[in-house]
Amino acid sequence: MKTPTAHSPVKRIQRGIPAVIATAALLLAATACAPGTATSQSTPSTPSGDSGGSGTGVPALAVNDAAAQLLPESIKSTKVLRVAIPTNEPPTQFYREGTQEMTGTNPDIARLLGEALGVKVEIQVANFDSIIPGIAAGRYDMTVSSMTPTEKRMEVLDFVDYMQMGNSIAVAKGNPQGITDQHVLCGRKVGLLTGSYQLTVNVPEYDKACTAAGKDTIQRSEFQDTRQAISALSSGRLDAVLADSPILNFAATQNPQIEIAAKYDFTPVGVGMPKDSGLIKAVSAALSGVIKSDSYLKVLGKYGLESSAITDARVNFAQ
Structure with a gap:
């Protein structure tokens, strides 16, 4: 991860x-x-x-x-x-x-x-x-x-x-929030894995961009593993989950309630x-x-x- x-x-x-x-x-x-x-x-x-x-x-x-x-x-x-x-x-x-x-x-x-x-x-x-x-x-x-x-x-x-x-953004099936990439996460309820690169590096950078644009910062929720985060997404408590691509991509093949809205930043x-x-x-x-x-x-x-x-x-x- x-x-x-x-x-x-x-x-x-x-x-x-x-x-x-x-x-x-x-x-x-x-x-x-x-x-x-x-x-x-x-x-x-x-x-x-x-x-x-x-x-x-x-x-x-x-x-x-x-x-x-x-x-x-x-x-x-x-x-x-x-x-x-x-x-x-x-x-x-x-x-x-x-x-x-x-x-x-x-x-x-x-x-x-x-x-x-x-x-x-x-x-x-x-x-x-x-x-x-x-x-x-x-x-x-x-x-x-x-x-x-x-x-x-x-x-x-x-x-x-x-x-x-890379990173992937998972959303509820049908993408009801219309999330297309990381640039539209301002003010959204986003699930992240505790200690992850996304939480510690990506989101702080995104928040700076949100603030500079006069928008609300990302509403973060931390989870110990992706199953917990996806459960929260499926139940409507989150708008999206941001995590490593292999993990979320695999999860999307196993769970018909979610889909991948974006993949990016492969390093x-x-x-x-x-x-x-x-x-x-x-x-x-x-x-x-x-x-x-x-x-x-x-x-x-x-x-x-x-x-x-x-x-x-x-x-x-x-x-």
Whole structure:
């Protein structure tokens, strides 16, 4: 989920430094995902099988030996990457029905990264707002959570782009309010995900434009996940919901009471890791290979997100 929810902070070193944790908390703003339980899943690297990720359906990917050699010694010795990911936001991350197995574009791309680096991926499911402090405290090595690289976040995290996504505006079926784009949201009742990029970056900018035009600012309502926001929209308590495109687009295919009024602002999101973790060179080299692979396109295609593919794994490119 794209956010600055400060798509921002952190992934493995000696932390626990109060100042770092405080900074991480302040920079929070990322994909407004729903609360997840603090569970973990181990996904062994299986570069020669038909489905990597220990039966998770991730296409096989050969180990990138050059990238693996760049891993910090702490990761080389454990051969484990602890990846923090939120849940409850299909198709980017969610539990496979009837299981505690995480699936979606973010878990699958984390697994591809693990295969490329020849390490086991342990997916740590956590509330989004606990990810940055958790990385600062050394509980996670990185996050793959649709986090938008921003200058604020890059004060504490390094980022490598891995896919792109935009904003969507969902409205009630038939669009009774006549909402056509973000420029007509002034004075409207809009649902937003807590800590999201839309809430922390987009809406403040829109409000300035509204005020400059002599119009009322957006009436914000915050929700922990899109299901809650869409329920409020369907019941008439909201005029619109503004969130990441993949999430709202998927929701619109599942709920006949809503439709998408606008899609815009497509920008990359990145894998985030602590600046002093020593991971950036290895992750950058591995992701450069991942996004050029058929496995990457297969993962995105599995969730109908082929248009989210990128061709350049840029490092620390602020949005």
